[in-house]
Amino acid sequence: MGVIKPQVLLCILAVLLISSCTSHKNGDPKTHVVEIKQMSFVPKKLTVSSGDTVKWVNLDLVTHNVSFQDRKSPKLEQGEQFAIVVSDNAEYRCSLHPVMEGQILIKN
Amino acid sequence: MLALKNQLYILIFVFTFSAMGNSLLAQSSEKFNDAEVAHIAVIANKIDVETAKLAKKKSEQSEVLDFANTMISDHTAVIQKAKDLAEKLGVKPQKNSLSKKLMEDARKTRSMLRKKSAGAFNKAYINHEVQYHKAVINTIEDVLLPDTENAELKDLLEGVLPALKAHLKQAKNIQNKVADNGRY
Numbered sequence: 217m218g219v220i221k222p223q224v225l226l227c228i229l230a231v232l233l234i235s236s237c238t239s240h241k242n243g244d245p246k247t248h249v250v251e252i253k254q255m256s257f258v259p260k261k262l263t264v265s266s267g268d269t270v271k272w273v274n275l276d277l278v279t280h281n282v283s284f285q286d287r288k289s290p291k292l293e294q295g296e297q298f299a300i301v302v303s304d305n306a307e308y309r310c311s312l313h314p315v316m317e318g319q320i321l322i323k324n
Numbered sequence: 325m326l327a328l329k330n331q332l333y334i335l336i337f338v339f340t341f342s343a344m345g346n347s348l349l350a351q352s353s354e355k356f357n358d359a360e361v362a363h364i365a366v367i368a369n370k371i372d373v374e375t376a377k378l379a380k381k382k383s384e385q386s387e388v389l390d391f392a393n394t395m396i397s398d399h400t401a402v403i404q405k406a407k408d409l410a411e412k413l414g415v416k417p418q419k420n421s422l423s424k425k426l427m428e429d430a431r432k433t434r435s436m437l438r439k440k441s442a443g444a445f446n447k448a449y450i451n452h453e454v455q456y457h458k459a460v461i462n463t464i465e466d467v468l469l470p471d472t473e474n475a476e477l478k479d480l481l482e483g484v485l486p487a488l489k490a491h492l493k494q495a496k497n498i499q500n501k502v503a504d505n506g507r508y
Binding site for chain 2: 254255256276277278279311312313314315316
């Protein structure tokens with residue numbers, strides 16, 4: 217009692233090491249998914265870190281695109297997707313259905 | 325209960341189609357089976373595709389042309405889905421009084437639109453699109469959905485509603501621009 221066996225100590229160290237790696241990974245770029253469904257971008261407003269990837273997936277019956285001020289995705293048929301790495305705040309819409317709007321905000 | 329439902333149909337048809345100048349009172353008390361609902365769905369979409377094709381010939385205004393292109397793309401996709409589903413279910417879309425009336429009215433509308441000059445056409449087309457989408461949305465919600473028995477056909481009709489509502493909003497935005505500055 218009171219003495220930690222080497223095997224247990226190794227296990228604790230391993231857990232700490234894995235936990236440390238996981239924390240590091242949390243700082244890595246992430247991928248966020250925006251679903252296009254029922255003629256909306258869901259979520260409509262998405263907050264991400266600079267360098268993260270945002271992926272749009274069209275789940276609607278009809279074709280959509282993701283259109284920014286300076287560029288736009290190809291037309292996305294049902295089931296198709298489009299992804300970009302983001303570094304700035306951006307507003308976008310579907311240029312085929314301009315009533316559909318979305319926003320990306322970069323965390324400070 | 326059935327009588328009440330029939331009265332409701334009459335009110336709905338008077339409300340929706342009188343706004344379009346199209347009275348369907350004579351058919352208002354009918355109940356439609358799934359094959360008939362499928363035919364109405366296909367025809368209603370085909371009509372808007374044909375009207376949009378006319379818009380592409382007559383209009384030179386980019387916003388109207390973009391809208392017409394979207395109508396062709398979206399309604400063609402819905403027609404294909406409806407046809408695929410009918411085939412899967414082994415249902416042959418069946419002509420009926422409402423789909424025939426829709427086709428008759430569409431012929432008259434296209435004839436009216438063809439006679440318009442370019443500027444007047446844009447306004448008339450967008451006004452028509454606003455009224456047509458309102459009428460189709462009301463008809464799906466209040467007549468077709470309650471009549472439809474097959475769950476997949478019901479899902480398709482429900483799935484189409486958000487697109488129709490987005491089209492309506494888009495058409496109203498263009499209509500307001502016309503009203504604001506008369507630039508079309």
